[in-house]
Amino acid sequence: MDSKQKLLAIIGPTAVGKTMLSIEMAKRYNGEIISGDSMQIYRGMDIGTAKIKIDEMEGIPHHLIDIKEPYENFSVAEFQLLVRAKIDEIAKKGKLPIIVGGTGLYIQSVIYDYHFSDVPGDEAYRLVLEERVNEIGNEALYQELMEVDPESASQIHPNNVRRVIRALEIFHLTGKTMQEFQSSQQADLLYNTAIVGLTMEREKLYERINHRVDVMIAQGLLEEVEGLYQQGLRDSQSIQAIGYKEIFAYFDGKVTIEEAITNLKQNSRRYAKRQLTWFRNKMDVNWFDMTDLENIAKKIKEISHCVEGKLGVKSNTY
Structure with missing residues (x-):
């Protein structure tokens, strides 16, 4: 078995089910979760980034969420340092580090031997x-x-x-x-890594993305963005995130609220497509199709079998 530190990475496009799976894997393999999302680091940007809520964590520790103010910059090099430190910290507790997210470059920078x-x-x-x-x-x-x-x-x-x-x-x-x-620098994996990728039939994924935007609006996305808008954060890195720049355009009077929501859905769908292309071209991923969510138990069993085979871990809850 590989002597390197074990690491589970769960990747895939927005709205495909990464959060649900990560909780399940953390429960099964005594894991802690590290956010691999470049925007969930920002405090006060909760709804638009689909940030997990405390009551959804099911007691599983989550790291690298709410560590920056929206006006602060954040680089992939800083992310790399923070995550690698967290991996060591989690491993020293005898737990399995699980990095979860859709920001391909960020996750790639952690698991490969890439020197900024x-x-x-x-x-x-x-x-x-x-x-x-x-x-x-x-x-x-x-x-x-x-x-x-x-x-x-x-x-x-x-x-x-x-x-x-x-x-x-x-x-x-x-x-x-x-x-x-x-x-040209990243041929070697730093960790004994199992990369689990989630995908879904495009029509179903786009339907879930559109629904997620509707839920975000219902949960108060407009009010969340308005608070940031009133802080004068227009040129901040955080406001370039999908879900924020579109609503900023509404508050600027450039589009109607209906147009802003349409743009948000369209940009989210395009981003999901880019995410899938990135992961397929850049990383050695074990892909699992999540289209049939009614058979989720069977899918989780397949994923668990893959993780156990790759990492040599055993389930401690099932």
Whole structure:
């Protein structure tokens, strides 16, 4: 058996059932859950990020939720450091670390031997790009990134100028896209990792996404976003999240509330499609189709068999 620390990763698109499965796996294998979502770290952004509620945790400890204020920036490098420390902390208690989420780059950065210190920098070029932003605007610089590195651009909001500049800087220095540069470093898994991916027939998944947005609205998403809007957080990294930028446009008077909700549903569906593409292309995943939720017990049994085979763990509750 692999001598590396055991780690279970549960990945997949939004609304596919990751939270439910993670609780079940944590109960079965004496686990603790680490959020692999780049937006659930923010306090006060609960409804729009589909953050798990205390009463839904069933007593399972959850980590890396509510650790930042919405005005603070958060990088994948910081996430990597925090999660690896949590994995060690959980393992020392004799428990199984379980990382759960849909932010592919973040999860990938943890489980592979990827060193952010190896990514080159060019301060002079960065300053040139910052000046270009002042001259031509965020959107035009973003289009430049789209031309040389569309994959990275698809995961960066045009207003997240810092990340747009970083991606262009890496391409300028290495001739490689951000993903090409990263993949050249990450051949080795740091952990004895079982990667469980959840998928679903597209029509069913999109139906669940649309329903989830309706539930979010009913739960008070507008009020949640309005509170952030009144704090003047427009340019914060957190507000680039799906579920927030669309409602901000409503409060700006650019769209009606109906249009904002339609845009939110559409952007969520597109994001789910990008998530699936990312995971299929970037990671060695054991996929499980969750379309037939009525047979969930059978599906959980299949997933458990996979986890036990990969990690050599035994169920302690069944």
